[in-house]
Amino acid sequence: MPLTFVIADDATIPLHLLTPEDLDAWCAAQDASVGDWIARHGFTAAAGEALLCPASGGPVAVAGWGSPAQRVRGRFHLARAAQALPAGSYALQSGAVVDALAPEQLSAEALGWLLGGYGFDRYRAQTVPQARLVAPEGVDAARLEAIAAGEALTRDLINTPAADMGPEALEAAARALATEFGAAIEATVGGDLLERNFPMIHAVGRAAAQAPRLLDLRWGTAGPKLTLVGKGVCFDTGGLNLKSGASMGLMKKDMGGAAAVLGLARMIMALNLPLQLRVLVPAVENSVSANSFRPQDILTSRKGLTVEINNTDAEGRLVLADALALADEERPDLLISMATLTGAARVAVGPDLSPYFTGDEMLAAALESGAVAAADPVWRMPFHDPYETMIEPGIADLDNAPKGGFAGAITAALFLRRFVTDSPSYTHFDIYGWNPTAAPGRTKGGAGMATRALLEALPQVLSL
Template sequence: MRLTFAPKDATTIPVHVVEESACAAWLETCTPEHAAWLAATGFGGRLGEVQLLPGAKGALAGAVVGYGNASARARGRFHLAKAAESLPAGNYHLETSLEGDALAEELLGWLLSGYRFDRYKAQKAQGALLKAPEGVDAARLEAIANGEALTRDLINTPAADMGPEALEDAMFRLAAEHGATIDAVRGDDLLSQNFPMIHAVGRAAAQAPRLLDMRWGSAGPRLTLVGKGVCFDTGGLNLKPGASMGLMKKDMGGAATVLGLAHMIMALGVPLQLRVLVPAVENSVSGGAFRPQDILTSRKGLTVEINNTDAEGRLVLADALTLADEEESDCIISMATLTGAARVAVGPDIAPFYTGSETAAGALAAAAVKVGDPVWRMPFHEPYEKMIEPGIADLDNAPAGGFAGSITAALFLRRFVDSAPTYLHFDIYGWQPTAAPARPKGGAGQGARALLDALPAMLGL
């Protein structure tokens, strides 16, 4: 599915966007017939109201959408997406005083409202297409929308059809689309090429574990994205209860999100050198499964005591981060559906991130507000370092006690990045639990749009 604006030469129907406080004045500019119609229907410009405007001989003359007030709008985003989902099929244009970032957010929301996951069941397509206003970078918004659609598709696909092999295929298709190069290390070759923890986590599954390595761009700053690609997580021998296993097809949400971000970067031709690393595994149970109390030696040489096989994401990321850090890079970013602790802390709608770079943190905070992609900085709290040091090995993958689970996971990952001047880690949820405008229930990207907007400030582009 490709999300696009209406053709530039399309004949369009006006959609009037009216704030509550301006509704009375706006009604005075309407034809007497339309003013009477809107008065009869009780239209008052409240947020989310949609009324169609009748034309001659039963034709549709336009639509009017309530835009509420600042207080109501602050409780959500993509407010015009609800209208997009309810309008009859046709090509539309906006009549609005919105401009700048607010207009861009609403245009993106309109595009995203057209997303449908229809792989297994036919879905009614949205018929209301919007013509991009003059002066708007429509290509940028389409690239962002389609990057998000890719992320959603990958997360929404169940593990039977999105195991390590299928994730590899999806990454190869993305590389082919943008002229990127890609390589894969699979199965026991992970051992001969020194990725022991990726191999240990994935060796019990029917499909072999693998490390996927994509490169694009030949000039500019070096950016490496590392995404957790655990295509299904049973918990391993520390088996999850059924209720906790229900959403584990989304445990590759970090990989899906970095691939969506990579699409945005490549489609827009951002002038940088991009590398994307995805350790793709299934954490399963068989006679070859790794065990609690095993001690694994990582690619970096650090030993890790396994105190819970359900804390596997940080293990596969550790080997991939070590590889990323072995070559010169200006910035390394890891994204993972890593801990339940992060969801307890900030809920499903906010992407918590960790970094020691004040420049990156400031750029992300500003970008998140600008593009409506909420993130929140969490601390690399140094006194907690001792919590991940078990004594019998260099590191503990699952400290006892349950405190600060997201922070200790981030500190664990930071141990595998030494040389990159900037490192960021995102502990995302990757799922929209209830439907909202432009965000249907299901897989969701988090942090990618904020990162895309922040990259110029972060990397000096």
């Protein structure tokens, strides 16, 4: 089902958003048959409840907004109504709840309804809610549809298994996106990575059946420069430090950073933001073969820093490092990396929060407010300088997998920061990229994380 709003017509069903406190007064103002129907079906206006009611003037629908205690424990509450209501077109009605919503709250709820209509149907038809929403008055429908399309792209890319989403397919997806929006794109593939000085991307991906590559997409000719770098490890076996079967099970999502930046890029281009966008994706598969890179190998990066490999399963930071070094050579106004990088980040904040590291106080403030407006929660983590010694092995400039297990997300972020000259302008997101369980507006599976918060923050940070 397309993630778009519908146009109101004679068949559109009015939808009333109610709290438990409002319910009795609202019922008293309706036909007696509506109140009787609601009572008979036990509707209490708790968060997540929805009911279609027959009435003499045509059907009406009610959805529960719940209590403050219920609402604080989740988001996209209106999206629950879409899951509970039968097929049809619905239009939110003015009332105590709707009229009290701030514009950003109303937009977030409308977006949640759209996102709830997503289904990954490449391999099997999926049952998705058939309740469609008329764009509420006052929301920017085109903007929300563009955001939903970007999120759908991210989810599709992550959900696709590695057999159909290897480096070649990821390149094809990036090229399709470039074609759709008139962007330029080039790919550096296989041995050309060595000739053009991307040695760590080559080392990580050289053992795979599909050659490693660096994708470089550009769009826009005026305005501030924004560069997005996304980890595109299409599958991660762990390399010679082979993962266990349980740990390997979800590794099709290890290109979640690439999927996120491509989804965000789609939003930016669809909304025609006045900036110069560059997207860099090192696309590899970390496989096991006779020519796999090995523990205790020392690799020389594009930047010239040497890296001792103490775990071949810490490969994401290696491919990102070469891409970041390239991005840094152009000195963009804002440089952001996104990656499913460490288990430490997942353990620290769980799958629902997007931890990020930045030295840019303006960006941090804009992200915090943007996260609230977009219902896309983030959590700031520290670039803790005293931990720099943990990533310095002595035999080389850097250690890709410090021993001890402490502060894994922080040391990974510090590692990446070494490849950026103007570190205050650099921001890194260590995302999970996956919803373990379905929730309103969020199907189980691949997930865009922090992209909507970033989209909200960009105008303030880049003075757009």
